[in-house]
Amino acid sequence: MANQTLAKYVNELSILTMLRNRGVASRADIARRLSLTPATITRLISRLVERGLVKEAEAVQARGPKELGRPSVGLAINAEGAYFLGVEIAVDAVRFALIDLAAMTVTSTEMAIAPAHTPQSAVKVIAAYFKDLLRDDRYKKKLMSVGVTLPALVVRDGMVINFPAAGWNDVQFAQLLYKAIKTPCYIENDAHAAAFGEVYTQPAISSICTLYLWLGTGVGGAAIINNRLFRGAHGTAGLLGHVKVKTNGDRCSCGNNGCLESCTNLRALARSYYGPDKIPDGDLGSLPGHVAARAAAGEPAAQEAVAEMERCLTIGLTSIVSAFNPSVIILGGPMLPIFRHRAEALKAAIASGVLFGVTAPEIRMSQLGRFDCAIGAATIAHHNSFDLSRVTLLEPELHP
Structure with a gap:
C-alpha cells in the first residue's frame, strides 16, 4: 500500500511537472511520455482535476502517430489551483512576490522596514502580509507554502547562521515563521533563490x-x-x-x-x-x-x-x-x-x-528584475510542493 501511495504521488508530480514545462497535452501524450497506461492516466487526471490542479484546455492533436477522428481533449495546469508566497528580507525592505501553480508572478510589492529589524519583527511583517492574502477569496485555502530569502548564510533546516547586516546569528527562522503562520516554510540564501527562480520560471x-x-x-x-x-x-x-x-x-x-x-x-x-x-x-x-x-x-x-x-x-x-x-x-x-x-x-x-x-x-x-529574490523564494516553495525533481532530494519541511 505504501508503494502504491508513493507511486501515485510521483506520477501526479510527473504530470504536473510535464504540463508546467511543456504546456497543453492530451491524455495520450502524457501516457506515452510517462510510460503509463491509459487507465492509470485517467485515474490520475481525474484526481488532479477534482483537486483543481489540472483543467481541460483546447483540443490538441496527439503527438504520436497520426490518429483518425477528432483531436484529443487537451489538459493544462490550472494556474489558479494553488499559490506560493515568496519573501525577500533585505537590510531595509521586505519584498513580496506571489506566484501561481504555473510559476507565473501574480502580484509583487515592497515595504520599508527598520534597518535594525529583529527576527521577530521580520516574522511579524511576513505574517501580517500572509494573513491579508488569506482574506482574499482568490487565495483562501490555496496558499500552499512560503519561501523566504535573505542575504545570509543559511543551512538546510532553515537556520540562519549569519546575517551580518541585521546582526542575526544562529536563528532558527523557519521555526519562528512556521509558529506564526502554520504553513510550510522554506528558508534560502538570496543568491540561491534568485538563481533557482531564473531557471524554474524559464x-x-x-x-x-x-x-x-x-x-x-x-x-x-x-x-x-x-x-x-x-x-x-x-x-x-x-x-x-x-x-x-x-x-x-x-x-x-x-x-x-x-x-x-x-x-x-x-x-x-x-x-x-x-x-x-x-x-x-x-x-x-x-x-x-x-x-x-x-x-x-x-x-x-x-x-x-x-x-x-x-x-x-x-x-x-x-x-x-x-x-x-x-x-x-x-x-x-x-x-x-x-x-x-x-x-x-x-x-x-x-x-x-x-x-x-x-x-x-x-x-x-x-530576466526577473527587482523582485528576483522574492520570485525565486516563491519558486522554491512551489518546487517543494509540486515539482517532480524534489522527490530525489527531499528537503526539510516545517509542517505537521
Missing part, C-alpha cells in the same frame, strides 16, 4: 548545470544542477563571490583580500569611478546605470571603470567555469547595467582563458 534554460552570479552590495552565487540547487555537504555551497581574483586586492567582507566580491561589487565600482577617497555617502544602487550611460557616451573614467569590472569578472568566471563546466551563466543584481551588453565579450574572454577543449558557457542576463 524551462527552456538548460538545468543540467547553470550558474548564477548576483552582483550588488556583495556578490553571491549558486549552481543549479539537474534541476536542483547544489548546496554542498552542509547547505552553504555557492559562495562564488569569494573566488580569489587579485593577489593584493581590496579587503573583502569575508576578511580576505582580492575576492571577486571586493573587485566587482558596488563599492568597487565607486572606487574605480570616483577614486578611493571620493566615494559618495548613501545608496550606490543607481551608480551602475549612471556609469554605464557615461561609458556609452564616451567618458574615459567611466569606460575604464567598466573595463576594470569586466577584467575582474572574467578572471573569476574563468576559474568558476573550469570548476563547474556550466552550459549557462546568468548574471543578476544591481551591477547588471555594467554588463548588460557585454555577454558575447565575456564569453569570448572566458573561452580564451579556459583549458583548450572546454566549451565556454552562454552568458545571459537576469
Whole structure:
C-alpha cells in the first residue's frame, strides 16, 4: 500500500511537472511520455482535476502517430489551483512576490522596514502580509507554502547562521515563521533563490548545470544542477563571490583580500569611478546605470571603470567555469547595467582563458528584475510542493 501511495504521488508530480514545462497535452501524450497506461492516466487526471490542479484546455492533436477522428481533449495546469508566497528580507525592505501553480508572478510589492529589524519583527511583517492574502477569496485555502530569502548564510533546516547586516546569528527562522503562520516554510540564501527562480520560471534554460552570479552590495552565487540547487555537504555551497581574483586586492567582507566580491561589487565600482577617497555617502544602487550611460557616451573614467569590472569578472568566471563546466551563466543584481551588453565579450574572454577543449558557457542576463529574490523564494516553495525533481532530494519541511 505504501508503494502504491508513493507511486501515485510521483506520477501526479510527473504530470504536473510535464504540463508546467511543456504546456497543453492530451491524455495520450502524457501516457506515452510517462510510460503509463491509459487507465492509470485517467485515474490520475481525474484526481488532479477534482483537486483543481489540472483543467481541460483546447483540443490538441496527439503527438504520436497520426490518429483518425477528432483531436484529443487537451489538459493544462490550472494556474489558479494553488499559490506560493515568496519573501525577500533585505537590510531595509521586505519584498513580496506571489506566484501561481504555473510559476507565473501574480502580484509583487515592497515595504520599508527598520534597518535594525529583529527576527521577530521580520516574522511579524511576513505574517501580517500572509494573513491579508488569506482574506482574499482568490487565495483562501490555496496558499500552499512560503519561501523566504535573505542575504545570509543559511543551512538546510532553515537556520540562519549569519546575517551580518541585521546582526542575526544562529536563528532558527523557519521555526519562528512556521509558529506564526502554520504553513510550510522554506528558508534560502538570496543568491540561491534568485538563481533557482531564473531557471524554474524559464524551462527552456538548460538545468543540467547553470550558474548564477548576483552582483550588488556583495556578490553571491549558486549552481543549479539537474534541476536542483547544489548546496554542498552542509547547505552553504555557492559562495562564488569569494573566488580569489587579485593577489593584493581590496579587503573583502569575508576578511580576505582580492575576492571577486571586493573587485566587482558596488563599492568597487565607486572606487574605480570616483577614486578611493571620493566615494559618495548613501545608496550606490543607481551608480551602475549612471556609469554605464557615461561609458556609452564616451567618458574615459567611466569606460575604464567598466573595463576594470569586466577584467575582474572574467578572471573569476574563468576559474568558476573550469570548476563547474556550466552550459549557462546568468548574471543578476544591481551591477547588471555594467554588463548588460557585454555577454558575447565575456564569453569570448572566458573561452580564451579556459583549458583548450572546454566549451565556454552562454552568458545571459537576469530576466526577473527587482523582485528576483522574492520570485525565486516563491519558486522554491512551489518546487517543494509540486515539482517532480524534489522527490530525489527531499528537503526539510516545517509542517505537521
